[in-house]
Amino acid sequence: MQPDHPRERWLDEAAGPLVRPYALTRGRARPRGEPLDVVTILIATGRPAPARVRLTREQQRLLTLCRRPHTVADLASELGLPLGVVGVLAEELLENRLLEVTRPLTGARPDPGLLRRVIDELRAL
Amino acid sequence: MSSGRFDDGPRLALKILVAGGFGVGKTTLVSSVSEIRPLRTEEHLTDVSVGVDDTSGVETKATTTVAMDFGRITLRDGVVIYLFGTPGQERFWFMWNELSRGAIGAVVLADTRRLTASFGAIDYFERRRIPFIVAVNCFDGAHRYSLAEIREALDVDPHVPVLTCDARRRESAKEVLITLIEHAASLSAAS
Numbered sequence: 001m002q003p004d005h006p007r008e009r010w011l012d013e014a015a016g017p018l019v020r021p022y023a024l025t026r027g028r029a030r031p032r033g034e035p036l037d038v039v040t041i042l043i044a045t046g047r048p049a050p051a052r053v054r055l056t057r058e059q060q061r062l063l064t065l066c067r068r069p070h071t072v073a074d075l076a077s078e079l080g081l082p083l084g085v086v087g088v089l090a091e092e093l094l095e096n097r098l099l100e101v102t103r104p105l106t107g108a109r110p111d112p113g114l115l116r117r118v119i120d121e122l123r124a125l
Numbered sequence: 126m127s128s129g130r131f132d133d134g135p136r137l138a139l140k141i142l143v144a145g146g147f148g149v150g151k152t153t154l155v156s157s158v159s160e161i162r163p164l165r166t167e168e169h170l171t172d173v174s175v176g177v178d179d180t181s182g183v184e185t186k187a188t189t190t191v192a193m194d195f196g197r198i199t200l201r202d203g204v205v206i207y208l209f210g211t212p213g214q215e216r217f218w219f220m221w222n223e224l225s226r227g228a229i230g231a232v233v234l235a236d237t238r239r240l241t242a243s244f245g246a247i248d249y250f251e252r253r254r255i256p257f258i259v260a261v262n263c264f265d266g267a268h269r270y271s272l273a274e275i276r277e278a279l280d281v282d283p284h285v286p287v288l289t290c291d292a293r294r295r296e297s298a299k300e301v302l303i304t305l306i307e308h309a310a311s312l313s314a315a316s
Contacts, residue, residue: 038224039138039207069134073195073207076164082190083166102136107227109256110139115229115310118139119303121200 036087038073041102042066042094053096059089062099069102136203141302142224143194143210144249145234146242150262150292151210152194154234158298159196159208166191166220191217206302213246221249230256230309232301234292237261237270240278247281256309258286260301 036042044066049055055063062075070078076086093099110118145151155161168189194210209224211217225231231250235243243259250257261275269289270278276287286304291297 037226038209039140041135041138043134069136071135071138071205071207073164073209074135074197076166077162077195080163081165083164085167105227109227109309109313110229112310112314114137115306115313118200118204118206119306119310121204122198122206122299122303122306125198125200125299 036072036090036101037105038076038083039071040105041069041071042075042090042099043069043102045097045100047097049098050096055093055098056089058085059093062086062089063093066099133203135199135205137205139204139206140224140228141206141208141305142221142228142231143208143234144213144221144231144246145210146213146236146239149213149234149236149239149242150264151234154232154260154262154290154292154298154301155194155196155208155210157293157295158302159198159206161194161196164193164195164209166193168216191220193220213242215245218249225250225253225255228255230258230305232305233257233259235259235261235275235279236264237275238264240275243279247279251282256305256312258288258301258305258308260288260290260292260304262292263289 044063058079058081061079065075065078072083072086072090075081075090076083079086081089090099094101143151143154152161168191191212194208196208196210198206198208200206206229211220211224221231231246233243233246233250247257247259249255259275259279259281261272263269272287272289279287281287286308288301288304290301
């Protein structure tokens with residue numbers, strides 16, 4: 001056993017390969033650019049993956065979910081992964097144009113007209 | 126595809142934060158008014174200093190994941206309200222920074238038995254000018270103070286709504302959200 005060897009794979013009989021969250025993101029702890037917001041809505045573009053890109057199993061699952069729009073928070077919840085990990089995985093898919101953001105968030109607060117509509121709908125629920 | 130309400134996915138996602146100390150009823154409030162789901166985030170991700178290179182190997186710093194209360198209310202036309210319940214202690218404020226960006230605002234859920242536990246959250250939202258209200262969850266048997274007494278103890282601005290609620294009841298939880306959204310709407314209309 002060579003604990004220092006980065007390629008060493010630890011296996012747990014019941015759980016399978018032991019991987020820490022950073023391993024899922026190939027050692028990247030945070031996205032390169034502006035981090036995605038938890039409610040950024042993502043959708044798969046349907047493009048084929050470039051030949052040089054090898055997708056992880058988590059990224060494949062993420063892309064499958066994103067055939068319909070999902071927020072980052074929805075994806076984290078459905079995939080059972082922490083928010084930050086999903087952000088990193090999604091970032092890579094965005095870079096490779098396998099995913100796109102449906103409408104970029106500006107950080108601005110919602111306008112009063114929209115809020116009034118939301119209030120009416122909430123009352124009616 | 127079936128005709129479930131969420132089938133087409135969200136078109137517009139709105140955020141509301143529910144901040145409050147442990148045991149104050151965040152989970153109860155979120156689950157009585159929305160479809161609650163499991164969600165985790167990393168506690169130390171933001172302060173991990175990493176050489177961001179892909180090839181530098183697996184990061185070794187210990188990280189813990191924190192469970193959040195996460196709920197979704199699906200309205201018409203793909204409008205979805207996302208509720209995020211986050212712990213009230215200062216060490217979780219890194220989560221609020223992101224969650225409050227572009228959010229409708231925040232509900233500070235308070236408990237009259239431990240009112241001081243909400244001071245930090247109130248401070249946080251006041252300083253960053255994030256619309257917020259204070260909802261006092263009235264537990265059975267908890268001593269009821271008047272709203273005036275609570276407001277005085279919390280020392281919030283007169284325009285900040287303070288109301289009592291029963292987080293277990295859907296109508297009451299809905300009223301809390303509506304109060305926040307009305308407050309946020311009036312603030313943005315005024316600015």
